[in-house]
Amino acid sequence: MDCLxxxxxxxxxxxxxxxxxxxxxxxxxxxxxxxxGQVLGGMxxxxxxxxxxxKLDPENGIRFRGYSIxxxxxxxxxxxxxxxxxxxxxxxxxxLMGSLPTKADVHFISHQWATRAQGIPSHVFDVINAxxxxxxxxxxxxxxxxxxxxxxxxxxxxxxxxxxxxxxDATYEGVMDLISRLPIIAAYxxxxxxxxxxxxxxxxxxxxxxxxxxxxxxxxxxVKRLMRLYMVIHADHEGGNVxxxxxxxxxSALANPYYSFSAxxxxxxxxxxxxxxxxxxxxxxxxxxxxxxxxxxxxxxREYAFETLSxxxxxxxxxxxxxxxxxxxxxxxMEFAEKYIPEAPYIQLVKKVFxxxxxxxxxxxKIQNPWPNVDAISGSLLSSYGITEYPIYTVxxxxxxxxxVLTQLIWDRLYGLPIExxxxxxxxxFMDKAKx
Ligand code: CMX
Numbered sequence: 001m002d003c004l005x006x007x008x009x010x011x012x013x014x015x016x017x018x019x020x021x022x023x024x025x026x027x028x029x030x031x032x033x034x035x036x037g038q039v040l041g042g043m044x045x046x047x048x049x050x051x052x053x054x055k056l057d058p059e060n061g062i063r064f065r066g067y068s069i070x071x072x073x074x075x076x077x078x079x080x081x082x083x084x085x086x087x088x089x090x091x092x093x094x095x096l097m098g099s100l101p102t103k104a105d106v107h108f109i110s111h112q113w114a115t116r117a118q119g120i121p122s123h124v125f126d127v128i129n130a131x132x133x134x135x136x137x138x139x140x141x142x143x144x145x146x147x148x149x150x151x152x153x154x155x156x157x158x159x160x161x162x163x164x165x166x167x168x169d170a171t172y173e174g175v176m177d178l179i180s181r182l183p184i185i186a187a188y189x190x191x192x193x194x195x196x197x198x199x200x201x202x203x204x205x206x207x208x209x210x211x212x213x214x215x216x217x218x219x220x221x222x223v224k225r226l227m228r229l230y231m232v233i234h235a236d237h238e239g240g241n242v243x244x245x246x247x248x249x250x251x252s253a254l255a256n257p258y259y260s261f262s263a264x265x266x267x268x269x270x271x272x273x274x275x276x277x278x279x280x281x282x283x284x285x286x287x288x289x290x291x292x293x294x295x296x297x298x299x300x301x302r303e304y305a306f307e308t309l310s311x312x313x314x315x316x317x318x319x320x321x322x323x324x325x326x327x328x329x330x331x332x333x334m335e336f337a338e339k340y341i342p343e344a345p346y347i348q349l350v351k352k353v354f355x356x357x358x359x360x361x362x363x364x365x366k367i368q369n370p371w372p373n374v375d376a377i378s379g380s381l382l383s384s385y386g387i388t389e390y391p392i393y394t395v396x397x398x399x400x401x402x403x404x405v406l407t408q409l410i411w412d413r414l415y416g417l418p419i420e421x422x423x424x425x426x427x428x429x430f431m432d433k434a435k436x
Contacts, residue, residue, distance in 0.1 A: 004096075004108065005172060011097055012168070012414040019415050036433060043240075044321055048422070049248065050415075051239030053095040053407050061328035062237055064091060065098050069233060069332050076232075077106045079207060080221075088209050088231040088403060089113070092179070095236060095407040113180035114204040114211070120181050124148050128189060137189050137395045138269040142262050144185045149258030151177065158254070167254070168413040174257035175406040182399045183208060186392070187215030194389045212399065216387070222340065223385050229336060230382070233329045233374065234397050236404025241321075242267035243274065243398075247405040251412055252420040264405050265398050271316070274397040276375040278390040279316035281383065283308070284349055294345060298352050305353075305360040317376030318357050320369045329374035333381050346380035 001009075031047060038046050054064045064072060076086030076094070089109040093101035101109075127147040128140050149155070154170040162170060184202060191199045200215045213219070213227040239248060247264035251257070268274035287304045288294055296304070308315050320327065337347045354372055361370035379393050387393075 001169075002112075004105075004112075005169065008096060008172070008410075008414075009168075012411075016415060036430060040430070042321070049239040049245070050417070051244070051248075051408055052098070052411065053404055054236040054238050056238045056322050058322055058324040061323060061325070064236060065094050067094065067100075069328050072232060073229075073332070075100055077101065077103045079210070079228075080225075083225075085225050085228040086232050087207055087228060088235065088400070089207065091232050091235055092403045092407065095404060096410065110207050112176060113208050114202070114206075116177050116180035117184055117202060117204075119151070119177065120148065120184060121151060123150070124185070125188065128185075128192065133193050136269075137193060137391045138265065138275075138398070140189045140193075141185060141395045141398060142265045142269070144189070145178070145182075145258055145262045145265060148178065148181065148185075149256055149262075152256035152258055153177070154254075154256040164416065167416070168410055171257055171413045172410050175410055178257055178261060179402050179406060180208075182402055183212035183215060186395045186399050187212060189395060190216050190389070190392050194392070212396075218386065223387075226336070226381065226385055229332070230378065230396060231400040231403070233332060234378075234400035236401070236407070239408060241273070242270065243401050244405045244408060248408060248412060249420050251409045252417060254419075257406060257409055260409055261402060261406060264401065268398050268401060269394060272314075274375075274394045274401070276316045276373075277379045277393040277397060280375055281379040281390045281393075283316050284346070284353070284380070288349075295348060296352070298355055301352055302356040302360060305357050309360065309364060315357055315361065318361055318370060318372055319367060320371070320373050323371070323373065324369050326371040327373045327376075330372045330376055333374075333377045337377070337381055337384070341384050344380075344384035346384050347377075350377050350380045 034046050038044060052065070054062055056062050060068070062069065067075065072086050072091065072094075076090035078084035078086055087106050087110070089106045090101045093105050093109060124144050124147045128144050131140050131143060151174075153173040154167070157166070157170040188199060191197065195217060200217060202211050203214055206214055207228075209228040209231040210224045212231075213224045218224070218227075237244065239245060243264040246267040247260045250263035251260035255263075271279050287296060287301065291300050291304060293300070305315055334347075334350075337344065337350075341347060354376070357372070358370040361367050364370075378397075379390060382388075382393060382396070383390075
């Protein structure tokens with residue numbers, strides 16, 4: 001057993017006992033009343049999942065094992081201490097172990113992933129190549145993830161009579177393989193679709209995010225720095241968001257990590273979730289085209305935003321199911337942009353949109369949160385650094401999201417969480433409840 005796994009099981013054992021005790025002694029305790037409106041309104045605010053990797057506060061945003069994004073930027077190990085961004089390997093360690101890693105821990109994970117990444121079977125690339133080039137990159141990404149499940153250590157061990165106590169171990173092996181390989185898959189799709197199939201080999205001496213940037217064809221320190229930040233801030237958003245919940249739900253049937261993560265990625269591909277990052281770019285570009293200006297004025301943007309609402313459309317990049325303030329993931333990207341590329345035209349535009357859209361959405365009355373989310377700026381930032389092909393943005397989100405949802409899956413198996421099976425009722429049942 002490698003040192004990471006040994007540490008993990010030693011950390012997990014007391015927690016597993018604690019959970020057993022909790023369920024045995026306090027299983028009958030009522031923790032919350034649930035209204036009919038909550039059930040029919042997407043179960044917002046209904047506590048029904050246990051996830052320790054991160055926690056989302058409506059006012060202050062995400063904290064990973066208690067650490068805010070600014071704290072992570074300060075305290076996680078970096079390649080370049082003076083002017084760098086934290087390594088996603090460090091965030092993975094933090095989410096898995098619950099404490100900050102040392103540089104040696106991060107180096108160990110980087111090395112593990114670079115080694116494991118070498119083993120992608122050739123049929124995975126055949127599967128991608130069998131799809132039309134104009135198939136959305138998320139279709140290609142998810143097909144590759146499913147095709148990789150032929151390698152699932154979990155399924156093989158299960159068929160060989162693996163005991164329940166060892167589910168976490170086989171899951172860990174699949175998760176480490178899967179995470180290590182996603183940058184290669186994402187970069188392969190990017191080069192296939194947008195760069196005439198001119199592929200770039202991985203450089204095993206690079207870190208995970210640096211390698212993604214390298215294999216996509218961006219070797220500057222600037223893009224690698226951006227990629228590390230991007231991979232950190234999109235990694236996790238507690239357990240109830242669509243990609244995390246879908247991964248957990250499918251995993252609860254003991255589906256292997258590839259099937260489970262694929263389910264999450266299908267959810268991420270929805271325009272109300274991860275696809276919003278590219279939709280923002282389409283919205284900005286449509287606005288520029290229709291107004292006939294590269295830099296529309298604040299008044300013109302206001303009018304365009306009202307027009308979008310009047311057509312019954314959403315303004316992508318704004319609003320959130322949990323957050324009630326500006327998303328700190330938006331703020332940190334804006335800080336990054338202000339520091340390095342304040343004059344970039346898309347950044348200028350995003351700032352103007354930010355000045356008026358919350359006010360426009362506020363007039364709608366029913367919206368709970370008119371403030372920008374992570375997607376309001378991420379595409380503009382990537383695009384300003386030369387990654388101008390919008391359909392790849394959700395794939396990059398997906399590569400990052402693997403860190404959180406797959407760490408959650410390892411912990412689901414450590415805790416031995418059961419199959420998820422909420423009760424559904426008919427409309428008549430709800431009508432009767434309303435009367436009674
Ligand atoms: N533009 C227009 N209308 C919006 C809106 C927006 N950006 N955000 C919310 N609304 C509307 C909702 O559609 C809903 O209208 P109906 O009652 O007619 O259905 C009403 O305002 C109330 O919604 P809410 O309770 O405030 O928000 P929800 O929890 O239902 O939805 C979200 C949250 C993110 C889906 C929604 O804000 C939205 O569609 N935003 C735009 C898409 C987006 O940016 N998604 C990315 C989110 C972050 C991520 O996962 O990556």
